[in-house]
Amino acid sequence: xxxxxxxxxxxxxxxxxxxxxxxxxxxxxxxxxxxxxxxxxxxxxxxxxxxxxxxxxxxxxxxxxxxxxxxxxxxxxxxxxxxxxxxxxxxxxxxxxxxxxxxxxxxxxxxxxxxxxxxxxxxxxxxxxxxxxxxxxxxxxxxxxxxxxxxxxxxxxxxxxxxxxxxxxxxxxxxxxxxxxxxxxxxxxxxxxxxxxxxxxxxxxxxxxxxxxxxxxxxxxxxxxxxxxxxxxxxxxxxxxxxxxxxxxxxxxxxxxxxxxxxxxxxxxxxxxxxxxxxxxxxxxxxxxxxxxxxxxxxxxxxxxxxxxxxxxxxxxxxxxxxxxxxxxxxxxxxxxxxxxxxxxxxxxxxxxxxxxxxxxxxxxxxxxxxxxxxxxxxxxxxxxxxxxxxxxxxxxxxxxxxxxxxxxxxxxxxxxxxxxxxxxxxxxxxxxxxxxxxxxxxxxxxxxxxxxxxxxxxxxxxxxxxxxxxxxxxxxxxxxxxxxxxxxxxxxxxxxxxxxxxxxxxxxxxxxxxxxxxxxxxxxxxxxxxxxxxxxxxxxxxxxxxxxxxxxxxxxxxxxxxxxxxxxxxxxxxxxxxxxxxxxxxxxxxxxxxxxxxxxxxxxxxxxxxxxxxxxxxxxxxxxxxxxxxxxxxxxxxxxxxxxxxxxxxxxxxxxxxxxxxxxxxxxxxxxxxxxxxxxxxxxxxxxxxxxxxxxxxxxxxxxxx
Numbered sequence: 001x002x003x004x005x006x007x008x009x010x011x012x013x014x015x016x017x018x019x020x021x022x023x024x025x026x027x028x029x030x031x032x033x034x035x036x037x038x039x040x041x042x043x044x045x046x047x048x049x050x051x052x053x054x055x056x057x058x059x060x061x062x063x064x065x066x067x068x069x070x071x072x073x074x075x076x077x078x079x080x081x082x083x084x085x086x087x088x089x090x091x092x093x094x095x096x097x098x099x100x101x102x103x104x105x106x107x108x109x110x111x112x113x114x115x116x117x118x119x120x121x122x123x124x125x126x127x128x129x130x131x132x133x134x135x136x137x138x139x140x141x142x143x144x145x146x147x148x149x150x151x152x153x154x155x156x157x158x159x160x161x162x163x164x165x166x167x168x169x170x171x172x173x174x175x176x177x178x179x180x181x182x183x184x185x186x187x188x189x190x191x192x193x194x195x196x197x198x199x200x201x202x203x204x205x206x207x208x209x210x211x212x213x214x215x216x217x218x219x220x221x222x223x224x225x226x227x228x229x230x231x232x233x234x235x236x237x238x239x240x241x242x243x244x245x246x247x248x249x250x251x252x253x254x255x256x257x258x259x260x261x262x263x264x265x266x267x268x269x270x271x272x273x274x275x276x277x278x279x280x281x282x283x284x285x286x287x288x289x290x291x292x293x294x295x296x297x298x299x300x301x302x303x304x305x306x307x308x309x310x311x312x313x314x315x316x317x318x319x320x321x322x323x324x325x326x327x328x329x330x331x332x333x334x335x336x337x338x339x340x341x342x343x344x345x346x347x348x349x350x351x352x353x354x355x356x357x358x359x360x361x362x363x364x365x366x367x368x369x370x371x372x373x374x375x376x377x378x379x380x381x382x383x384x385x386x387x388x389x390x391x392x393x394x395x396x397x398x399x400x401x402x403x404x405x406x407x408x409x410x411x412x413x414x415x416x417x418x419x420x421x422x423x424x425x426x427x428x429x430x431x432x433x434x435x436x437x438x439x440x441x442x443x444x445x446x447x448x449x450x451x452x453x454x455x456x457x458x459x460x461x462x463x464x465x466x467x468x469x470x471x472x473x474x475x476x477x478x479x480x481x482x483x484x485x486x487x488x489x490x491x492x493x494x495x496x497x498x499x500x501x502x503x504x505x506x507x508x509x510x511x512x513x514x515x516x517x518x519x520x521x522x523x524x525x526x527x528x529x530x531x532x533x534x535x536x537x538x539x540x541x542x543x544x545x546x547x548x549x550x551x552x553x554x555x556x557x558x559x560x561x562x563x564x565x566x567x568x569x570x571x572x573x574x575x576x577x578x579x580x581x582x583x584x585x586x587x588x589x590x591x592x593x594x595x596x597x598x599x600x601x602x603x604x605x606x607x608x609x610x611x612x613x614x615x616x617x618x619x620x621x622x623x624x625x626x627x628x629x630x631x632x633x634x635x636x637x638x639x640x641x642x643x644x645x646x647x648x649x650x651x652x653x654x655x656x657x658x659x660x661x662x663x664x665x666x667x668x669x670x671x672x673x674x675x676x677x678x679x680x681x682x683x684x685x686x687x688x689x690x691x692x693x694x695x696x697x698x699x700x701x702x703x704x705x706x707x
Contacts, residue, residue, distance in 0.1 A: 066090070069196040070166050079370075079415070081425045081465035081477040082174035082511055083109065083526040083561060087167040089198075094617075094650045095662040096206055096700035098214060098235060103161040104187070107169050108524065108577045109561030111599050115674045115692045117239060117246045117276045118157045121598070124171055125509075125530065126557040126583045127184025129598050130538035130549075132676040132690075137485060138184035139175065143191050143254075143268050145313045145331045150351050150380030151405035151435060151488040152182075157274040158309050158335075160250040162204070162216045163231045165192040171561075172509050172528070173463050173481025177357065179376040179409030181429050181461035183483045183507055183530065183557075191254045191268060194220045194227025199656065199706035208662075208700030211238030211245075229254040239277065240695050243294035243303065246276035262319035271310040278303035278341070281676055283689045284631075284639065288670050291693030302340060302392030309335040320358075328356030328374075344387040344394045351380035364416055373412030380405050382489075399448055401439040403489045408432045413463065421469050425479070428462035433486045437494050449496040457486040457504055474516025483507045483530075491536055491549035503551050507532040513561075520567040529558040531586075537596075539633065539679045554586040555596065571613070576606045585633075594635045597677045602626035607648075615652040620645065629675060631690055637681035639691055642671035656706035661699065668697040 066074070070088040077084045085107045097103060101120045104112040111123040123129055127137025135154035140147040142164075148154035161167075168188045170178070175186035192198070197220035204216040218231035229252075236247040252270040259265070280295030280303060281287075297303075315329030332352040339345040357374030382403040388395030413427025435455045442448040465479030485505040492499040513526030534551040560580040567573050581603070583596040595601070604626060609619035622645055628638040645667055650660035673694035681688050 067196070067198060073166055073168065073190070077168065077170075078473075078475065078515075079467075080170070080174050081415075081423070081467040082479050082481075083171040083513055083524075083528075084174050085110075085169035085171075085524075087169065089161075089165055092161065093704070094658065094660045095648055096208065096212075096214075096702065097161050098206075099161070100156045100159050103159075103164070103167060104169070106563075106575070106577055106605060108563045108579050109171055109526065109559070110169065111579070111581070111603070113673050114695070116241060116244050116279050117237070118248065118274065119276070119278075120156045121674050122156065122184075122187075123599055124169075124184035125528065125559065126581065126596065126599060127182065129583060129596055130536075130677040132538060134490070136488065136491075136536070137182050139178055139180055139182060139186035139188075141178070141186065142189040142270065142311070143313060143315070144178070144188060144329065144355065145268070145311055145333065146351070146353075146378070149349055149382065149405065149488075150353075150378045150407055151403070151433075152407075152485070153488045153490055155307070157248070157276065157305065157307060158250075158272045159189065160233050160252075160272065161189075162233045163191060163218070163250065163252040163270070164189040165196060165198075166190050171526075172511065172530075173461070173479065173483060176411055176413050176427055176429060176463060177372060179355070179374065179411040179429055179431075181409075181431055181459070181482065181484045183485060183505070183509070183532075191252055191270075192218075192220065192229045192231075193254055193256055193266075194222050194229050195256075197229050202704065202706045204702060204704040206700060206702035209698035210240045211236070212700065213237075225258045227256050227258075239279070240698070241279040241292050241294055241693070243277045243279040243299050246274070248272065248274040248276075262317060262325055264318075265314070265316045268313045268315065269311070271308075273308040274305065276305045278305060281690050281692050284637070284672070284691050286689070287672050287691040287693040288640075291670055291696065295689060300391070301342070301389045304340055304392060306338040307335065309333065323360055323362045325359045326356065327359070328354070330354045340389050340392045342389065343398060344389050344392075346385045346387065346394070347382055349380060349382040351378065353378040368417040368420075369415060371412065371414035375408070375410045378405075378407040396445075397442060398445055399439070400442060401437065401494075404434075404436040405489070406432075406434045415467070421471075423467045425465040425467060426463065428460060428482075431457070431459050431461065431484060433457045435486075435489060435492065435499075437489065437492075437499070439494065451494060451496065451498065453494065453498050455486075455492075455499065459484040459486075459504065459506070470516070472516070472518070474514070474518065476512075476514050478510075478512040480508065480510050483509060485536065487536060487549065491538075493548065500549065502536065502549060503534040505532065505534050505536045505551075507535075507557075522565040524561075524563040526561045527559075528561075529556070531556055537633075537677070539677050552585060553588055555584065555588075556586050557581075557583045559583075571611050573609050573611075574606065575609070577604070579603045591633050591635075594633060595630050597630040597632060598675055600625040600627050600629045600641070609648075617648075617650050617652075619648040621648065622646075625671075629672070631675045631688070632678045632681045632686075634680035634682065637678075637688060639672035639675050642669060642694070644669050644671065644694070658704045658706075659702070661701045663697075663699045665695060665697050669694070670696075 099118045101112045101114040104110045170185045172185045178186045202218045206214040214235040216233045220229045231252045233250040239245045250272040256266040280298035311333040313331035335349045337347040355376040359372045361370040384401045386399040411429035415423040417423045439451045441450045461482040463481040468476045487502040507530045509530040511528040515524045532555045535555045563577045581599045585591045604624045607621040611617040624643040631637045644665045647663045671694045672691045674692040676690040
């Protein structure tokens with residue numbers, strides 16, 4: 001299952017405000033599921049002796065295989081009446097995990113699939129489903145500092161899983177603690193401190209297929225009230241496909257000073273540099289017959305991405321009273337991008353912000369209660385320029401612009417325990433965002449133009465829910481949440497005529513789920529339905545023109561997210577995750593009830609792991625995209641379903657030494673791992689070179705030494 005969460009179905013459908021009839025029907029149908037939930041009667045003593053799993057389950061019960069810092073994170077997130085997850089570093093330390101796709105692969109409901117190198121398509125519950133590149137609809141952050149620009153646009157390449165102690169995943173409206181109201185929610189990597197890193201020193205070396213070599217080193221120290229954690233990672237790879245070589249370096253520092261229990265101040269600094277060639281997408285025939293080839297246009301123009309960034313934050317956690325704790329901070333980031341594609345995109349951005357959140361616990365009307373409330377302010381400016389692409393070098397300048405964006409979220413949520421094990425939850429967020437754009441006419445460049453335009457957006461996103469917990473920690477939850485996402489600058493695509501006339505995307509999402517552990521089984525199941533208005537959908541115009549964005553009318557995203565861990569014996573564990581994603585238009589004038597492309601409707605992963613008492617282990621695994629995947633909104637072209645087999649093995653030696661082997665796609669299956677959305681593959685004017693071939697057979701290995 002990964003590091004996510006699980007809980008049982010409620011016996012009584014929760015109260016809810018009036019919404020669309022189908023939302024009501026979803027919550028009402030949950031009562032049927034309730035009858036199937038096991039009774040909460042497990043004996044606590046027997047359960048504590050049972051073999052616990054390294055899963056992503058969040059319950060009030062501690063998983064003894066997790067270190068205390070991860071167990072504490074699980075307990076904290078288990079207070080959320082919705083689908084959340086914690087991915088501990090322990091869950092992927094014994095395999096090759098250089099990027100976001102490897103970090104999030106076992107979290108149900110999270111579609112994180114590698115396209116090439118460090119480039120990943122990330123979608124949670126269909127967020128940003130049509131984006132051909134980059135991230136939209138999910139907040140990506142490290143220690144609460146966003147990788148997203150202030151307008152919501154984001155990238156994955158600067159994320160290094162090696163420097164995360166654990167990662168929090170908040171699906172959809174369950175990310176209210178971060179203030180936002182995005183359809184996909186938030187993913188937050190938490191850096192180790194000198195006190196919880198797990199070892200004073202760690203050295204690690206990975207390598208394998210396609211000239212891949214990665215080194216990682218970290219130190220952790222405590223000196224009285226002070227602690228420090230520092231880490232560095234370097235990686236190089238030739239790449240499996242033509243035009244896919246790359247290298248990257250990352251560094252991180254976490255320096256803290258304690259002033260007593262629940263009182264500390266921290267300085268966090270991290271930086272990174274990524275150079276990545278871009279092989280691009282192919283036709284379906286090319287992806288399956290000659291998958292190693294690069295897109296001819298990408299090769300001819302030497303498509304690549306060079307990106308550097310420095311990020312810093314000063315944060316505090318401070319107990320103000322026995323009932324109130326404050327967490328807050330200020331941060332600033334700088335990023336430079338040199339991006340030869342159809343033209344050379346050159347951007348330098350600066351983002352800064354401040355956030356503060358109060359956590360309170362006490363009583364209300366004689367009942368136990370708790371709440372959090374706060375605000376988050378984000379500001380950013382970006383200088384953008386474009387040049388003719390001369391095989392990866394800059395030619396004459398063709399465009400110049402400046403983009404300024406702001407965002408403000410004021411948020412809060414409270415829980416009132418109407419019974420010892422039953423809490424009613426209510427909250428919401430107010431959001432305000434601006435988009436200010438200025439472009440400049442360049443002498444002698446007919447395509448350049450002067451334009452000054454600005455937009456303002458305001459919204460309120462309420463949330464109600466219920467959370468029930470059994471004596472053994474198993475939980476049932478339900479909630480109804482509104483999400484709102486204003487368009488970013490890429491979607492607005494300004495021309496001489498101004499911004500593309502887009503409306504903010506909004507949705508009502510109803511969710512019900514259960515998570516817990518009972519004897520040898522641990523589970524995490526969530527069922528949701530989101531009814532969207534004005535969904536921001538992208539489609540590829542042609543290989544040489546960036547994706548365009550339009551508002552759909554009404555669309556539906558609904559699905560099931562399920563994880564199950566079964567400790568068959570003390571040394572044998574079966575981990576399974578399954579995601580059903582039913583995303584479609586609803587009575588659309590052009591597309592009727594067609595399915596939305598990109599994300600497979602049925603996706604399954606499984607791993608059977610045997611651990612020998614002598615310290616060695618072996619784990620065959622399966623990844624299965626059970627259904628074909630549409631590539632166009634007209635539903636005329638599909639990528640075929642696929643299944644790949646892998647094998648992991650390792651040996652835990654004395655004195656903190658670990659060895660591992662990670663073999664992937666053992667049958668050398670030719671398959672499509674990703675597609676970019678297009679309008680209608682049957683239209684001869686539309687390019688169908690939108691398929692990304694999955695990696696061929698590969699073997700990686702590594703050694704780490706903690707001392």
